[in-house]
Amino acid sequence: MGEEKKTLLEVKDLRVSFFVDGSEIKSVGGVSYQVREQEIIAIVGESGCGKSVTQMSTLQLIPSPPGRILGGEILFEGKNLLSFKPESREMRRIRGKKISMIFQEPMTSLNPVFTIGNQISEVIRLHKGVNRREAWEEGTKALEAVGIPDPAARMKNYPFEMSGGMRQRVLIAIAVACGSRLIIADEPTTALDVTTQAQVMELLVRLVREKGTSLIVVTHNLGLVARYADRIYVMYAGRVVESGCTKDLLKHPSHPYTKGLLGSVPRLDGDRNQELIPIRGVPPKLDGLTDRCAFLPRCPYPCEACKNRPYPGLRPAGENHMTACYVDIQGGDYDE
Amino acid sequence: MMNERQDPLLKVSHLRMHFPMIKGLIPKACAYVKAVEDVSFEIEKGKTLGLVGESGCGKTTIGKCILRVHEATSGTVLFHGQNILDMSRKEHRQVRRKIQMIFQDPYGSLDPRQTAFDIVREMYVADGATHSREEAAKRVNELMTLVGRPPELGSRYPHEMSGGQRQRLGIARALACSPELLICDEPVSALDVSIQAQVINLFKRLQRELSLSYLFIAHDLVVVRHIADQIIVMYLGHIVEVAEAEELCRKPYHPYTQALLSAIPGVDYDAERARERIVLEGEVPSPTKAPSGCPFHPRCPYASEACQRKMPKMKQVKPGHQVACYRVDWERKCD
Structure with missing residues (x-):
């Protein structure tokens, strides 16, 4: 599929920690991934697994202190973004122009005291160097492109006058207005209703496909990405534990x-009387991580290697499929 | 309406909840938000009724009307044949112990200054009878064990617990006064996926062991299908479809239910890629500006003139499966 496509973003061994009250919280502990051109990838994990922090690091939006990027490289168009200072001119040119981000909370990521038009045209003016009127016109077009009815009137609205779905559309309009090469959508639909979720996802994916942009979707919902993503990275406790193309990963999770x-989500065609198979225990605390596999306390297949040897790191589990586990459980029954 | 084998535990008839919008120096209701419009349903003992809909459809309001957190505008709520809405405060206080609520945000509904033990104990001893210290402690520890919380953790405060633990504590508290009906308002939607399954299993186990009845309010149709026996789908205060859980998901008749089902993402790769998705136009209108006739007609792909004029009545398509849509007869012919 994307074999000949060039790599757009490559993250190598990224490590980010937060230092709070004298303890180190290893939020991201050596994450590597890549995004090719025109590719849609998904980063999936539960709250606190470091998926958002990883994305914030790409744009250097980690509040520091307490956060600190301890190591790794983020290569975008051949340049290591971590070699730039967060407030440098280079970084500012990348944010919003080359890489845009859509956040989960559409209310808090729009400024409540400025109109929608003001906020869209500001971005366009900054990155495209056009004058106010041109920027306003382009902004109106951008709103039209995301399916907001009566865009000219909507430009004069304030964020509070719009519904959640509308606001999320505005954010998408801002993200695509400057022709970014990569859009990072952090839980773009979590705050929305189910039917609105479907609308927003379809819209986002359609725009990305039309413009040939790459997209990173960060989410906790595996189902959301099954339909759209080309590849999936699954994160747990600050590390990528499995990666692969969507089909392979969902059909043969390793x-x-x-x-x-996958076993713990109820399915529409599942047997109602059968109990769900939860993952026992709770996610680990990130300030007490050892070099062992972080999933070990919850794992139904612990083996000697897991207890005695450090975290295995990603290893091939099939074609374009990597997993960080000593035990080969492919095809094994999940009967805990 | 439904088969009358057994007297239902809870019978809600023609429940209406209109919230006045008050304006002006001399407070006066200028308009009404019709949050719940003519809703009727029954819950039998030991059964689960699922209430599904998007935000603003009135599902939480129904729960609150049953508990009399809101005083309903009209309608009756019969619990064991007695109308809760007519009761005096004193009578109601006794009944209220039998109907408990579990909230979406377990953190916001737990007192941050009380330990887990005190939170549950307070509820247990609030029945007015005398309890010795030992007896109360024994009962609290029993409850903790029942919901899968180690009793040793009783001295913890809510902020020291994870989301799943807090939700378990919320359940233990609700169980402390031996209720017969639990109103669960989005009890798992704030939890992580791996924890969600644990709590859903807990709900099912408790129902088996204590023969509890649930009114399970949620927006996630898949979760509700897994736990509920019967499902009601609501849209803007109206019931649009009622059916047995599996029947509803297999053969939804109402266009809204169809869209809702098709919007739910699944994890089955082949099914997901092959599936045609019904993406609705527009958004749920605000209940202050509810459209005339069928509330769904502005977004409905099949809306006709009749839909704009009058809300269609509930029609039975199969025993136990009712739909409020003019198109039903036509759809049935196609089957």
Whole structure:
């Protein structure tokens, strides 16, 4: 599929920690992934697994202190973004122009005291160097492109005058207005209603496909990405535990955590009388991580290697499919 | 309406809840938000009724009307044959112990200054009878064990617990006064996926062991299908479809239910990629500006003139499966 496509973003061994009250919270502990051109990838994980922090690091939006990027490289168009200072001119040119971000909370990521038009045209003016009137016109077109009815009138609205779905559309309009090469959508639909979720996802994916942009969707919902993503990275406790193309990963999950996630969601065609298979225990605290596999305390297949040897790191589990587990449980029954 | 084998535990008839919008120096209701319009349903003992809909459809309001957190505008709520809405405060206080609520945000509904033990104990001893210290402690520990919380953790405060633990505590508290009906308002939607399954299983186990009845309010149709026996789909205060859980998901008749089902993402790769998705136009209108006739008609792909004029009545398509849509007869012919 994307074999000949060029790599747009490559993150190598990114490590981010937060230092709070004298303890180190290892939010991201050595994450590597890549996004090719025109590719849609998904980063899936539960709250606190470091999926959002990873994305914030790409744009250097980590509040520091307490956060600190301890190591790794983020290569975008051949340049290491981490070699730039967060407030440098280079970074500012990248944010919003080359890489845009859509946040989960559409209310808090729009400024309540400025009109929608003001906020869209500001971005366009900054990055495209056009004058106010041109920027306003382009902004109106951008609103039209995301399916907001009566865009000219809507430009004069304030965020509070719009519904959640509308606001999320505005954010998408802002993100695509400057022709970004990569859009990072952090839980773009979590705050929305189910039917609105479907609308927003379809819209986002359609725009991305039309413009040939790459997209990273960060989400906790495996189902949301099954339909759209080309590849999936599953994160657990600050590390990628499994990666692969969507089809392979969903059909033949290899890491016990991925298996557990898939087994714990109820299905529309499932047997109602059968109990769900939850993952036992709770996610680990990130300030006490050892070099062992973080999933070990919850794993239904612990083996000697897991207890005695450090975290295995990603290893091939098939074609374009990597997993960080000593135990090969492919095809194994999940009967805990 | 439904088969009358057994007296239902809870019978809600023609429940209406209109919230006045008050304006002006001399407070006066200038308009009404019709949050719940003519809703009727029954819950049998040991059964689960699922209430599904998007935000603003009135599902939470129904729960609150049953508990009399809101005083309903009209209608009756019969619990064991007695109308809760007519009761005096004193009578109601006794009944209220039998109907408990579990909230979406377990953190916001737990007192941050009380330990887990005190939170549950307070509820247990609030029945007016005398309890010795030992007896109360024994009962609280029993409850904790029942919901899968180690009793040793009783001295913890809510902020020291994870989301799943807090929700378990919320359930233990609700169980402390031996209720017969639990109103669960989005009890798992704030939890992580791996924890969600644990709590859903807990709900099912408790129902088996204590023969509890649930009114399970949620927006996630898949979760509700897994736990509920019967499902009601609501849209803007109206019931649009009622059916047995599996029947509803297999053969939805109402266009809204169809869209809702098709919007739910699944994890089955082949099914997901092959599926035609019904993406609705527009958004749920605000209940202050509810459209005339069938509330769904502005977004409905099949809306006709009749839909704009009058809300269609509930029609039975199969025993136990009712739909409020003019198109039903036509759809049935196609089957």
